[in-house]
Amino acid sequence: MSKLGTVYLVGAGPGDAGLLTLRGAELISRADVLVYDALVNPDLLTMAPASAEVIYAGKRANAHAIPQEELNQLLVTKARQGKTVVRLKGGDPYVFGRGAEEAEELATAKIPFEIVPGVTSAVAAPAYAGIPITHRDCCSSFTVLTGHERPDKAESSIDWAQLARDPGTKIILMGVERIGGIMEKLLAHGLASKTPVALVRWGTTGRQQTIEGTVGDIAEKIQRANFQAPAVTVIGDVVSRRARLNWFEKRPLFGQRVVVTRTRQQASQLSARLRELGAAILEIPTIRITEPNDFNPVKDAIVGITSYSWLVFTSPNGVDHFAHWFFKAYDDIRSIGACRIAAVGPATAARLRALHLQVDLQPEEFTAAALAKAFKKHGGVENLNVCLFRAQVASAELPQSLHELGAIVDEIAVYKTVPETEDRNGAVARLQEDGADWITFASASSVESFHNRFDLPKATKEHGWRLLSIGPETTAALTKLKLKPTVEAKPHNIDGMVAALLKSAGQSAGR
Ligand code: SAH
Numbered sequence: 001m002s003k004l005g006t007v008y009l010v011g012a013g014p015g016d017a018g019l020l021t022l023r024g025a026e027l028i029s030r031a032d033v034l035v036y037d038a039l040v041n042p043d044l045l046t047m048a049p050a051s052a053e054v055i056y057a058g059k060r061a062n063a064h065a066i067p068q069e070e071l072n073q074l075l076v077t078k079a080r081q082g083k084t085v086v087r088l089k090g091g092d093p094y095v096f097g098r099g100a101e102e103a104e105e106l107a108t109a110k111i112p113f114e115i116v117p118g119v120t121s122a123v124a125a126p127a128y129a130g131i132p133i134t135h136r137d138c139c140s141s142f143t144v145l146t147g148h149e150r151p152d153k154a155e156s157s158i159d160w161a162q163l164a165r166d167p168g169t170k171i172i173l174m175g176v177e178r179i180g181g182i183m184e185k186l187l188a189h190g191l192a193s194k195t196p197v198a199l200v201r202w203g204t205t206g207r208q209q210t211i212e213g214t215v216g217d218i219a220e221k222i223q224r225a226n227f228q229a230p231a232v233t234v235i236g237d238v239v240s241r242r243a244r245l246n247w248f249e250k251r252p253l254f255g256q257r258v259v260v261t262r263t264r265q266q267a268s269q270l271s272a273r274l275r276e277l278g279a280a281i282l283e284i285p286t287i288r289i290t291e292p293n294d295f296n297p298v299k300d301a302i303v304g305i306t307s308y309s310w311l312v313f314t315s316p317n318g319v320d321h322f323a324h325w326f327f328k329a330y331d332d333i334r335s336i337g338a339c340r341i342a343a344v345g346p347a348t349a350a351r352l353r354a355l356h357l358q359v360d361l362q363p364e365e366f367t368a369a370a371l372a373k374a375f376k377k378h379g380g381v382e383n384l385n386v387c388l389f390r391a392q393v394a395s396a397e398l399p400q401s402l403h404e405l406g407a408i409v410d411e412i413a414v415y416k417t418v419p420e421t422e423d424r425n426g427a428v429a430r431l432q433e434d435g436a437d438w439i440t441f442a443s444a445s446s447v448e449s450f451h452n453r454f455d456l457p458k459a460t461k462e463h464g465w466r467l468l469s470i471g472p473e474t475t476a477a478l479t480k481l482k483l484k485p486t487v488e489a490k491p492h493n494i495d496g497m498v499a500a501l502l503k504s505a506g507q508s509a510g511r
Contacts, residue, residue: 005032005083007075007106009093011118012040015205016128019119020044024088027116032083035075037097039090039121039230041205042426043283048086054424068098072105079111092120096146096173120144122171125203125232129210130246131239133169138237141168147175147182147233164189169236176229180219186235191215196239201231206257206280207434208249212239251278253505257436259284259427259465261446270442273498282427282436286449288420289317292392292413298322301387301412302329306337308410309384310361312371314344314398315391316351321414322389323355333357340378344371344398372401382406392416419452440468440497441485444477457481466504470497 008027013019020028028034028047035055036045045054055074058065066074078085093099093115106113122144126133133142143166145158163170164186172182176199187193193216201209213221215235221227248254253274260271262285271281292298302325305311313319326336333356342361343349349359361378363370375381385408388399392413399409423429439460441447447469450456460467460483469475469485471492478485487504489496 003082004110004112005079005081005085006112006114007079007085007087008114008116009087009089009099009103010116011092011120012036012044012088012090013119014091014121014124014203015039015041016124017041017043019124019204021116021118023116024118027084027086028088030084031086033078033085034088035071035085036088037090040088042424042430044088046425068101072102075102075106076109076111079106079109089118090121091124092118095120095122095144121203121230121232122173125200125208126171126198126234126238128204128208128248129198129200129234130242130244130248131198131200131234132241132245133171133234133238135238135241139167139169141166142171142236143168144171144173147172147178160185161189164191169234169238172233172235174229176222176227176231176233179222179233182233183215183219186215191235195235196237197233197235198239198242199227199231199233201227201229203232204248206254206275206278208254210242210249212242248278251276252502254278256280256438256501256505257282257434258501259431259436259439261286261439261441261450267442270440270494270497273494274501277498277502279501282431283425284427284431284450284453285420286446286453287417288422290416290418292416294413297410297412298325298389298414299329301389301410302326305335305339305387307385308339308387310340310342310375310381310386310407311336312342312344312386312388312398312402313348313352313390314388314394316347317415318390319343319348319351319355325414342371342375369397369401371398372405375402375405375407380405383408385410387412389414419449421453435463436465438466438468438486438501440470440501441474441478442470442494442497444473447474447477447481451481457483468497468500470494 010024010027012024025047028044031048031052033053033055034045034048035057038058048054056065057071075085075087087102089097089099103113103115123133134140143163193214195215197215197218198210198212199222211221211225211227256279258274258279259282260267262283267283271283275281340360341352341357343352343359344363349362352359361374363374381402383406386402387410389412399411402409459465466486467478467483469478469488471489475485475488487500489500
């Protein structure tokens with residue numbers, strides 16, 4: 001029998017991916033099996049190794065995608081196969097959500113387990129809505145209760161009379177559809193009808209919504225607004241503090257749904273900036289990096305690495321894949337020999353420097369022609385062996401201009417890009433379900449590959465998407481599809497893109 005694996009019941013936090021714990025992140029990054037719920041931010045799934053088996057246990061109200069008993073069994077079976085199982089649960093694993101039952105099942109089956117607490121929505125959703133759950137002046141305790149007792153329960157386990165008397169803050173998870181009944185019970189037991197109440201929906205995420213009222217009128221308000229689950233209900237005087245402490249919903253891009261098309265390193269930088277400004281980001285990868293068709297050329301090039309005078313890199317991916325093969329063959333960086341190193345683009349150069357490799361040459365402009373010119377300055381490359389480590393299918397311009405300078409060029413494919421067809425972070429599904437305000441493009445190739453995945457002209461028309469282009473080349477790629485960007489960034493970089501979105505949001509807010 002194989003060694004038993006461990007099951008980790010990990011709190012994924014309330015929605016904002018940044019609220020996952022360090023321990024949680026570490027465990028996800030080495031999971032063999034990852035089982036997650038509907039309320040888990042799917043962006044966290046991308047932290048798992050590509051080889052991990054990712055299973056959706058989607059639980060919502062009474063519709064269970066995998067029945068609880070089957071799910072418990074699944075955790076046991078996978079652990080018995082010796083796998084590291086991460087059971088990712090929304091918020092904190094022991095705050096409702098049946099985490100305790102799962103742990104008990106593991107204990108019975110004698111499977112080693114660990115609990116990794118998480119930031120619960122009970123505390124975090126109010127905090128992101130500007131509601132502190134305690135305050136020295138009014139509320140020195142809080143109670144968290146379920147608004148959704150098991151439907152088969154004959155008698156309530158909640159002492160409503162006691163609760164109505166208690167001056168502390170009351171926080172209700174689940175049961176948005178039962179709020180009317182709950183308020184009536186509290187009123188009947190003497191809670192003042194003027195007591196402030198707020199419901200926070202999809203708290204801590206870019207689609208957070210808050211509705212405010214009183215114990216007396218909140219039920220009618222949520223009905224009128226068709227306010228739906230998942231939401232946290234907060235009852236108590238602390239709710240009134242929101243008037244001063246509401247920070248998250250005041251961010252300039254709050255409420256904007258922005259698609260960041262990921263074909264470049266820049267994408268994560270853009271996402272991070274926009275998230276800070278409050279936008280809800282859907283990162284949609286349109287290409288995927290895979291292995292080249294043939295490994296022999298790269299192996300040969302690495303074995304003969306000292307025969308090259310220059311190594312040339314044109315992308316951070318090229319550097320990463322080169323490093324992978326290099327350290328497979330050698331365990332000493334000095335084996336690289338005395339060759340010099342050229343990098344096209346600052347991101348490529350940065351990746352080389354991260355490996356403690358100095359970049360000898362970096363052209364001023366990011367074009368093949370500029371690189372050739374720069375080599376000339378470095379004494380030329382006539383009769384020198386030059387090795388280009390890059391993607392399997394890449395432009396012929398660079399090797400051509402090096403040939404013209406008299407170099408003996410080896411073009412080595414260290415990786416290959418293929419169209420992305422999977423939806424690992426669930427962003428495509430969310431785009432289809434909830435739509436988007438903006439689609440952002442930071443390169444002409446991202447326009448092309450996004451169009452390959454979604455028929456861009458058709459979808460833009462159908463969904464009324466606004467298009468943001470980083471600059472003229474990207475705009476030209478849109479023009480080819482008979483599309484016009486709503487805005488072209490100025491300057492043509494990430495700063496310009498962020499500024500364009502802020503300006504547009506400011507204009508619509510002022511309308
Ligand atoms: N273990 C979870 C709670 C699971 S019960 C935790 O600690 O947060 C599921 C309920 O949690 C939902 O019905 C809703 O009331 C609440 N919830 C979870 N995430 C939420 C979010 N982002 N915004 C508002 N409510 C949320």
